[in-house]
Amino acid sequence: MSDIAMIRAAAARLEGHVRRTPLLSSPFLDEIAGRQVLVKPECLQHTGSFKYRGGRAAVSALDPELRARGVIAFSSGNHAQGVALAARQFGVPAVIIMPADAPRMKIDNTRALGAEVVLYDRAGGESREEIGAALTEARGLTLIKPYDEPQVIAGQGTCGLEIAEQARAAGVERADVLVCCGGGGLTSGIALALEAEAPGLRVRPCEPEGFDDVARSLQEGRIVENAQASGGICDAIVTPRPGDLTFPILQRLCGPGLVVSEDEALQAMALAFARLKLVAEPGGAVALAAALLRPEAVEGDTVICVITGGNVDAAMFRHALERHGDA
Amino acid sequence: MSDIAMIRAAAARLEGHVRRTPLLSSPFLDEIAGRQVLVKPECLQHTGSFKYRGGRAAVSALDPELRARGVIAFSSGNHAQGVALAARQFGVPAVIIMPADAPRMKIDNTRALGAEVVLYDRAGGESREEIGAALTEARGLTLIKPYDEPQVIAGQGTCGLEIAEQARAAGVERADVLVCCGGGGLTSGIALALEAEAPGLRVRPCEPEGFDDVARSLQEGRIVENAQASGGICDAIVTPRPGDLTFPILQRLCGPGLVVSEDEALQAMALAFARLKLVAEPGGAVALAAALLRPEAVEGDTVICVITGGNVDAAMFRHALERHGDA
Numbered sequence: 001m002s003d004i005a006m007i008r009a010a011a012a013r014l015e016g017h018v019r020r021t022p023l024l025s026s027p028f029l030d031e032i033a034g035r036q037v038l039v040k041p042e043c044l045q046h047t048g049s050f051k052y053r054g055g056r057a058a059v060s061a062l063d064p065e066l067r068a069r070g071v072i073a074f075s076s077g078n079h080a081q082g083v084a085l086a087a088r089q090f091g092v093p094a095v096i097i098m099p100a101d102a103p104r105m106k107i108d109n110t111r112a113l114g115a116e117v118v119l120y121d122r123a124g125g126e127s128r129e130e131i132g133a134a135l136t137e138a139r140g141l142t143l144i145k146p147y148d149e150p151q152v153i154a155g156q157g158t159c160g161l162e163i164a165e166q167a168r169a170a171g172v173e174r175a176d177v178l179v180c181c182g183g184g185g186l187t188s189g190i191a192l193a194l195e196a197e198a199p200g201l202r203v204r205p206c207e208p209e210g211f212d213d214v215a216r217s218l219q220e221g222r223i224v225e226n227a228q229a230s231g232g233i234c235d236a237i238v239t240p241r242p243g244d245l246t247f248p249i250l251q252r253l254c255g256p257g258l259v260v261s262e263d264e265a266l267q268a269m270a271l272a273f274a275r276l277k278l279v280a281e282p283g284g285a286v287a288l289a290a291a292l293l294r295p296e297a298v299e300g301d302t303v304i305c306v307i308t309g310g311n312v313d314a315a316m317f318r319h320a321l322e323r324h325g326d327a
Numbered sequence: 328m329s330d331i332a333m334i335r336a337a338a339a340r341l342e343g344h345v346r347r348t349p350l351l352s353s354p355f356l357d358e359i360a361g362r363q364v365l366v367k368p369e370c371l372q373h374t375g376s377f378k379y380r381g382g383r384a385a386v387s388a389l390d391p392e393l394r395a396r397g398v399i400a401f402s403s404g405n406h407a408q409g410v411a412l413a414a415r416q417f418g419v420p421a422v423i424i425m426p427a428d429a430p431r432m433k434i435d436n437t438r439a440l441g442a443e444v445v446l447y448d449r450a451g452g453e454s455r456e457e458i459g460a461a462l463t464e465a466r467g468l469t470l471i472k473p474y475d476e477p478q479v480i481a482g483q484g485t486c487g488l489e490i491a492e493q494a495r496a497a498g499v500e501r502a503d504v505l506v507c508c509g510g511g512g513l514t515s516g517i518a519l520a521l522e523a524e525a526p527g528l529r530v531r532p533c534e535p536e537g538f539d540d541v542a543r544s545l546q547e548g549r550i551v552e553n554a555q556a557s558g559g560i561c562d563a564i565v566t567p568r569p570g571d572l573t574f575p576i577l578q579r580l581c582g583p584g585l586v587v588s589e590d591e592a593l594q595a596m597a598l599a600f601a602r603l604k605l606v607a608e609p610g611g612a613v614a615l616a617a618a619l620l621r622p623e624a625v626e627g628d629t630v631i632c633v634i635t636g637g638n639v640d641a642a643m644f645r646h647a648l649e650r651h652g653d654a
Contacts, residue, residue, distance in 0.1 A: 022349060024371065028439065043604040044351065105601065112355065270641065274432065277370040277606040277637030310604030314597070314648040321641040 002150040002245070004196035007157035007189065010057040014158055017089070018053055019045050021159075023166040023304075026275040032292045036302040038170065039288065040163055041278050043310030047081035047109070049236070049284065050159055050186055050308050051146075055082030057155025058144045059090055067092050072141040074098075074128050076235045077106025078309050079146040084115035095135055097128045103235060105313050122230055147185030148243035156186040160193025163304060167198055174200040176298050178258065178287035178305040181205035181214050182237035184246030186308060191253035201304065205250065205257045206287040208234040208265060214242050214250060215257025223247055233262050233316065236283030236309050258290040258297055265289050269317065270324035272307060279317065284309035329477045329572070331523035334484035334516065337384040341485055344416070345380055346372050348486075350493040350631075353602040359619045363629040365497065366615065367490055368605050370637030374408035374436070376563070376611065377486055377513055377635050378473075382409030384482025385471045386417055394419050399468040401425075401455050403562045404433025405636050406473040411442035422462055424455045430562065432640050449557055474512030475570035483513040487520025490631060494525055501527040503582065503625050505614035505632040508532035508541050509564035511573030513635060518580035528631065532577060532584045533614040535561040535592060540568050541577060542584025550574055560589050560643065563610030563636050585617040585624055592616050596644065597651035599634060608639035609647075 021044050029037040042050035059071060070093035073083040080096040087094035094115040098107055099122040111117050118135070120126040136143060145152060163177060177194065181187045184205070191203040205214045211234065213226045229240040242250060260268075265282045268289035272280045280288065287305040291298065348371050356364040369377035386398060397420035400410040407423040414421035421442040425434055426449040438444050445462070447453040463470060472479065490504060504521065508514045511532070518530040532541045538561065540553045556567040569577060587595075592609045595616035599605045607615065614632040618625065 019349070019351075022346070022371070024346075028436075041604075044349070048604055109355075273606055273641065273644070277368075277375055279600055279604040279606065314600070314652050317600070318645045318648050321645050325641045 002153040002192060004192055006150060006154040007161060007193050010154040011158045011161055013060045014053060014056055017056055018158060020162055021045055023170065024276055028275045029292060033303060034295050037291055038302060038304045039276060040306045042159060043278055043280055043284060043307050047085050048309055048311045049078040050156060051078040051082030052085055053158050054152035054155035054185060055079065055144065056086040058149060058151040059086040061151045062142060066142055069140040070094060071144050072132060072136055073144045074132060075146055076102045078236050078311060080106060080110040081113060083144050084110050084113035088114045095141060097132050103313050106311050147183035148245045153185050153189045157189030157193045159186065160190035161197060163190065164194055164197035167201060167304060172302045175300050175302040175304050176255065177201050177203045178206050178291050178303060179203055180237050180284055180286045180306065180308040181207055183239040183243045184214060184250050188246040188249035191249055195253055203254045205254055206290045207257060207259055208232060208286055209259055209261050211238045212257065212259045215259055217242050217247060218251060218257055234265060234283035234286060236281055237286065258294055260286055260289040260293060264293050266320040267324045268292060269320040273321065278307060279310040279312065280307045281309050281312035329480040329519060331519055333477060333481040334488060334520050337481040338485045338488055340387045341380060341383055344383055345485065347489055348372055350497065351603055355602045356619060360630060361622050364618055365629060365631045366603060367631065367633045369486060370605055370607055370611060370634050374412050375636055375638045376405040377483060378405040378409030379412055380485050381479035381482035381512060382406065382471065383413040385476060385478040386413040388478045389469060393469055396467040397421060398471050399459055399463055400471045401459060402473055403429045405563050405638060407433060407437040408440060410471050411437050411440035415441045422468060424459050430640050433638050474510030475572045480512050480516045484516030484520045486513065487517030488524060490517065491521055491524035494528060494631060499629045502627050502629040502631050504528050504530045505533050505585065505618050505630060506530055507564050507611055507613045507633065507635040508534055510566040510570045511541060511577050515573040515576035518576055522580055530581045532581055533617045534584060534586055535559060535613055536586055536588050538565045539584065539586045542586055544569050544574060545578060545584055561592060561610035561613060563608055564613065585621055587613055587616040587620060591620050593647040594651045595619060596647040600648065605634060606637040606639065607634045608636050611636035
């Protein structure tokens with residue numbers, strides 16, 4: 001099981017590799033939210049999302065002999081790039097199984113980072129698990145799961161250690177911490193870190209409408225699934241259900257989930273553009289959208305939110321700016 | 328005259344107010360440039376550009392009694408916002424004289440930061456100096472010049488102190504440092520800081536075609552003017568000629584200037600979007616454009632470049648992405 005000791009150990013292994021992202025703010029966003037808004041831009045992390053933290057934490061924790069045979073991952077794009085970069089840094093092969101309809105930039109980047117990308121047809125019913133199992137067996141690869149893996153959760157938790165330190169430096173002792181949530185790896189990792197280092201900060205998972213499995217699972221007290229397993233524009237955080245390892249942590253430590261529409265995610269992208277000079281992808285903008293557009297559902301004088309990624313195609317970004325202009 | 332002592336004093340006054348921007352990189356940009364590219368994103372600075380450094384440095388250096396009467400500045404937008412925010416933080420009035428055709432976002436932001444904005448018709452031949460002189464006399468305001476002012480140069484120089492420290496931490500001892508250059512306040516301030524703190528780093532001013540007064544002045548060994556005083560999309564760094572205070576510093580310390588086209592600035596904006604998840608304005612992307620697209624004119628294994636600002640209207644940003652897509 002992941003715990004604070006494992007997160008601290010991951011932080012030590014990641015030292016000098018992971019980028020310590022800043023905590024940003026804008027008086028214009030404070031005005032919209034009606035409280036101080038502090039933004040942790042993991043879009044500025046290596047590979048453009050927080051996923052590099054977990055990817056590097058997991059790859060660096062492997063037994064060197066095992067690692068040398070290579071790693072394999074399933075991902076629509078951000079975990080893919082995180083694992084690909086970590087593998088390249090260790091000089092070991094990476095095979096990434098990606099849906100053929102993943103954003104173009106994510107597929108291209110994963111290849112450019114040296115991974116062998118195997119595309120599968122999500123709509124056509126190909127089983128990525130079967131494809132992966134065959135490759136794993138044939139080559140002795142180690143599977144790096146995107147969130148239900150203790151070392152991945154620990155790696156993502158290093159983002160929480162930074163938030164704890166940075167909030168303290170900003171004089172913030174109590175706040176809701178809004179995190180874009182798919183399978184819950186980042187959300188549970190941050191929650192574990194804050195439990196130990198900043199217990200006045202409460203994590204709130206944020207999701208898009210139609211993919212609010214975590215919010216509903218927390219509400220019902222048991223794991224429930226989404227009606228659809230994929231679709232929409234928030235590909236980075238669309239998962240069928242919370243993880244078996246992450247859900248108990250979310251249940252123990254997190255406040256109620258927040259849900260926003262896809263259009264609100266686009267609006268948050270336009271606001272991050274105008275006010276923070278940051279590029280957020282739709283799934284990475286969900287927590288900012290909740291912070292700005294669901295102020296009545298948030299508690300406290302300050303809200304902290306994580307922009308989890310910025311890997312968005314130019315066409316989608318233009319679309320966000322066309323709809324919400326200078327927001 | 329500005330010197331390293333004045334820059335260090337400015338840094339002490341700015342401590343806790345100015346954001347220490349990170350030094351970012353991307354393997355994709357390294358590949359384009361054929362060397363390591365380190366990017367200092369001053370678009371992440373408060374008000375979206377480095378200008379807050381100089382604005383706050385100048386306003387904080389004023390005699391409190393004089394300061395209480397208020398400050399005045401002429402600016403197309405970034406200096407405007409820097410001075411407006413600094414004045415608001417000190418609780419003193421700010422009057423900003425802006426051209427009526429400045430980017431909409433810059434005018435709106437300056438007003439939103441509490442400044443009284445007076446627009447003048449650049450094309451119609453109204454003299455901003457006359458407008459300003461009348462206001463200054465009537466209200467006892469202090470003029471904060473955008474670059475030919477020692478405390479402003481010192482404030483911008485604090486960016487150079489950070490570059491010196493961050494380059495050292497990254498193990499970089501020799502490199503060209505490319506800086507988007509208008510009147511030369513930032514360029515000369517960084518050059519003074521590096522002279523003292525990192526003498527192996529050489530500053531190179533970067534300008535758009537048609538407004539390459541600094542490059543030509545350095546080449547000719549005397550101040551020469553641009554044919555046009557305004558125009559083009561790089562409004563942030565368009566000035567008629569180098570400053571009287573800045574030029575001797577540039578001449579003493581900087582390497583030859585670099586010149587890129589407006590379209591290359593747009594391409595650099597698209598690359599900053601795709602590879603750094605940053606929003607750069609055209610004038611703020613000129614140094615990145617030179618780093619990536621003029622590799623033969625740059626020396627060394629590493630190039631450092633400053634993205635000086637990100638205050639760009641959504642329409643112009645969409646235009647950059649339409650032209651250069653996922654770059």
